[in-house]
Amino acid sequence: MTPIAIGRMLYRGARFSRKLINTSRTLTSGLWQTMINSVMFNTQAGIKCTEDRRGRMYFVHRYYSTCEKTSTQILSKLFPQTSMELDDEESRARRKREEEEELKEMERAWQRMKIGFAFFGIGGVLLSFWAIYFFGKPTVDEQGNEMIDEFSALPTMQQYLARTFKSFNHFQRFIQEPSSQKLLPDPLQEPYVQPPYTLVLEVKDLLIHPDWTYQTGWRFKKRPGVDVFLRECSKYFEIVVYTAEQGMTVFPLLDALDPHGYIMYRLVRDSTHFVGGHHVKNLDNLNRDLKRVVVVDWDKNSTQMHPGNTFSIPRWSGNDDDTTLFDLISFLSVLGSSDVDDVREVLHYYNQFQEPIAQFRENQRKLSEQMQADEIEKLNKPKPMVKNWSRGFMKR
Structure with missing residues (x-):
């Protein structure tokens, strides 16, 4: 593992630790505030306190206040394994009502889904019949008479299906094939100039x-x-x-x-x-x-x-x-x-080659070096003695 990966792992661990600490502080402060409020309003919440021999106060029996119930529900949702709900008759009845409501809601959703599928299927069937009728009907002339085509000898239903299939095939070819088989005009003729x-x-x-x-x-x-x-x-x-x-x-x-x-x-x-x-x-x-x-x-x-x-x-x-x-x-x-x-x-x-332009530059460089070498060789090549002597003799 590279040092960069180790650093990223430590950074993510530190961020997770900070989030966990903040969550714990929030839950703890909420619980402490709930306990303080329950003590302050013990008469309203129905909490009974007694005193022991040493004068210390302790709770004999209490009921959940509204704030405490909210905190307990939040804690139960975050951490189900630490749920603190009371297992009394009222809680069981409430859970049973919630389960029954969820089942009823699922049944209503399934009914809505079935109705939607039914409407979708009926609409698809009607659309299919309309498409067969619209694309499969025979063409008519200006007087409104049906024109004879290659499908006129078939039964009526087969005629409509064959014409519909032909129309869809035409649309498919319209998308997949070019609009014309001759994309450019003919080359220019003289006296016009046609690039080679x-x-x-x-x-x-x-x-x-x-x-x-x-x-x-x-x-x-x-x-x-x-x-x-x-x-x-x-x-x-x-x-x-x-x-x-x-x-x-x-x-x-x-x-x-x-x-x-x-x-x-x-x-x-x-x-x-x-x-x-x-x-x-x-x-x-x-x-x-x-x-x-x-x-x-x-x-x-x-x-x-x-x-x-x-x-x-x-x-x-x-x-x-x-x-x-x-x-x-x-x-x-x-x-x-x-x-x-x-x-x-x-x-x-x-x-x-993997890079054609780079190869072209390399070929041009080699050609330029070859041409320079040929030119230098041509300049350094000694002239024949006979030609020099004959030219001098003719001048005399």
Whole structure:
């Protein structure tokens, strides 16, 4: 056990001892006050006193006063093993009445519960019949005539059940599947300029960080380097924001975050798949060549359908000394200017490392050192004698 744990144990023991002492003092003072009051008002309380041969007073018989009964009840509740109730006929009758009242109250509670369950069951049955009737009835045209569908040849009850099941299945697919199978328009054709690559970004904890307090409510903090990041990446990438947040929250934030319009498209929650409790981004619906799509995100669950297109970075917690976006600018600029045919090969290489950006910095450092060494070697390389002699001869 560490010294810190020992100190905490001693501190908690001291606190418990103080509480126990205070409780004992309170109970003792209450009992003493009760005894004093009972002695002072012995005539009212019905206490009889006698005197022995030496002149000492002692109690022959007494009854509980109101204050003493209250103290005894409190002491009995705190410490049942030290209960001081009298075991006379009146106390037994009182305890019996209390038990009977408790049983009656339990019976009344059980009756109320059964009534509640009955109302709940009846309501559920009525709601089920209403849902079957409302969602299972056949559609009608403008003249009010029933339209024939694939369930019209079935018996009436089966028709209603089949249409209800189809409606519920439609609602389920509406929640789990994106609102459209083609999330982005076709690529731009000449004379318009279409960026060679597509960059898909998350908003929450990548570009901004939400923070909530009782004093200020919700606030959103902009990540260091966001403006430079969007401006530089727009030179090589078609920037798309793809997030699981609601549009009513994201759109005003992006308007304030990107006043110059570097972000070309915005996709929100209704464009995601709901799989296993997670909103998943399906890149197949982007209408873009996946060889040239790069996804930057910190949540691997949201990109589980296409891990080969994902470049994972740490989640931003709102610290001001963060430099991740500046390193990411260097990586994406090199990737965009290298004219790579399939970005998934590059991303697969860096995703093997625990910190891809740190590995990229290390590779860049090694490349810079290699280029400097080649340049120094080229400058120090001696020139051939034949070339020097021939040039001198030609000048003469």
